[in-house]
Amino acid sequence: MVVELISVGTEILLGNIVNTNAAYLAERLAGLGMSVYFQETVGDNPERLYEVLKQAKDRSDVVILSGGLGPTQDDLTKETAAKVCEKGMHEDQKAKEYLIRYFKKTQRTISEISENNWKQAVVPDDSIVLYNDNGTAPGIIIEADDGTKVILLPGPPHELIPMFEQQVAPYLCGIEQGVLYSKVVKIDSIGESAVEMAILDLINEQSNPTVAPYAKPGEVHLRVTAKAKDEEEGKQLVMPVVEELKNRFGRHVFTIEEHVTMEEALVDLMMKHHLTFATAESCTGGLLAGRLVNVPGVSNCFNEGFITYANEAKMKYLGVSADTLKQFGAVSEECAREMSEGLAKVTGAKVTIATTGLAGPGGGTEEKKPGLVYISCTVNGKTTVQKYQLNGNREKVRYTAVVRALTLMRHSIINVYE
């Protein structure tokens, strides 16, 4: 099945935002075994959108459009799609119910639904309306008379992604004969090419299931996908390969669940062992705690953290000695160690993590260059300090340091508890 992607929106066309939706949809569709040959971006202009959509509809089986479903005048995706599919429009009862449900969910009354919002309940004839859990624009699947499916999704990623996962992906799999069964094996702290080298035999020899790597900063995801007649057969094809990957990468595999993030896997591990953690951040400046706090229920294992940016703060709150700072500097193995060990004393947390480094761009010396980061983790009195020389600008160095810290925490806990 050939799927084509059209991103609609002047803000993408003008480069005001980066088109992450196209990357997300393309990756997921590849994972579902569907082919994408063309992607287009077009502004909120009905004539040009018509031209692009017409061409896409003629050469592909499914066209997914994102954006341009908002309540304002310049949002014209729905009208244009109806025109290309030669469909009329009607006010849809289900779409109205969805709108009311969303307003109730977000603590607003029906009287607050504006005229523009009600307009969002007008949809093309012969279409399937998709509920939007995170916004007012419903998704729409138009089943055109020639068999093509034209799928309209809202532009904001936090609306588009859940709608795709929960409603569009199952719909697409339903069109295809059989099912696609896939699992993802998420691996930390090994580079993409090293991961690929370690599984070249699996990549080359297998055709069903396939194994495809995908790299994110600090992690590599291996997606194992099988075509099968039903879910049970899919599972039987996929799981032996997943087990093989777990054997090859051992503790570097932090999850095989689609939606579990690195921080969730870590918080789960701490919950399992009834551990509390605390953070002391210098160069990451709160980002590490900020990321861990993104896990709902983290309050079960997290009470407090410090951002000790200045040397004085490192001494005052964590008990780092003035001598250490004078002799080795704040960006040193010794300082990092005193930070996480001092933090354990101050807070009584079983797991403590500390970061100190040079995020750049300035402030480096011949000996200590920007990107130099020390991370120290203390678990039950046992401390491990790691030194990293990270690449990239200030933002990237800080982001990567957070990923490294999450990884060091997980591995240190496993060393002591598993």
Place this chain on the structure above:
Amino acid sequence: MVVELISVGTEILLGNIVNTNAAYLAERLAGLGMSVYFQETVGDNPERLYEVLKQAKDRSDVVILSGGLGPTQDDLTKETAAKVCEKGMHEDQKAKEYLIRYFKKTQRTISEISENNWKQAVVPDDSIVLYNDNGTAPGIIIEADDGTKVILLPGPPHELIPMFEQQVAPYLCGIEQGVLYSKVVKIDSIGESAVEMAILDLINEQSNPTVAPYAKPGEVHLRVTAKAKDEEEGKQLVMPVVEELKNRFGRHVFTIEEHVTMEEALVDLMMKHHLTFATAESCTGGLLAGRLVNVPGVSNCFNEGFITYANEAKMKYLGVSADTLKQFGAVSEECAREMSEGLAKVTGAKVTIATTGLAGPGGGTEEKKPGLVYISCTVNGKTTVQKYQLNGNREKVRYTAVVRALTLMRHSIINVYE
């Protein structure tokens, strides 16, 4: 002049990487006053690339392709572009010199230039060869017989960006008569539709300069763009409108500089008044400090911050009273106030900011729903507490709370110091 963008590469088509080149090029072209109506992405497939490029060349004045210029077999952009432009290929002396120059620059000898690399010096006839300061693939401008320009750029952003800035942008401006001058006015804490309502007259009445809004979470950017014969004339057209916008939105304008972020504007303001700040975060859990620490040089005004997630931490580090927590709860105006005032006492910072809220999804009550956030800012002993009911999931609530906190800090400082 109408420019069309084509991104070539299977890794983009499959969503393995996000297409930042398209966003970068589109934004720069808009800034240069050129119109982009269509963008396409296509894989390393010569037939489909031919189809897309042919169409683009027929409807646009300039087509910029990025990617597919590498030395390997599957890089076919150059050959396909030559075919579409009906040009032969030849080994180019200048391209060879560039290759040698790059190898010398990267401390390698000419003998290390592989056969595949030499292949990169073969270019379409009648083309201009562009030097690549950061890689082996030269850029190429093909001037087709029908007047269309087809420009080929390497895919890696660190090669593409300098090449565009130093060689392609001047080339394009040379084709166009005159210049485009633009400024951006960045506004905090007013919604996009309210901003639009306040400047409807400017949007509707003006054609040169134009005023175009663009919304980000918690901020709205208004871009004022004029076509002019030179930069001086552009400035004279744009600046009166910028002044008018500054008058209308007053202190909500946090910068008129293209690359200044909200956190940078805030840190600049604090530096100007020699203020130090400290943070105490509950629901934002470090994200607020994490964002402020992204500003290089923030160490001049930032020493320390606390993440006081548990009630005990709020009492222990900030001196919030047990009575307050018992009577009003941690998510309350009273608690927020005691947090920022206690923080000022503990740290001595002139500006202190505290966040406490329910990020969700669970943990709400009938009275206090997820999304309820209190933010308190104390400047020189004067405290302002704001209450917000924010929409969205846990991540969005926390992100928006950070933007609101940055805004409250800036406004509170202006109230006392300006």
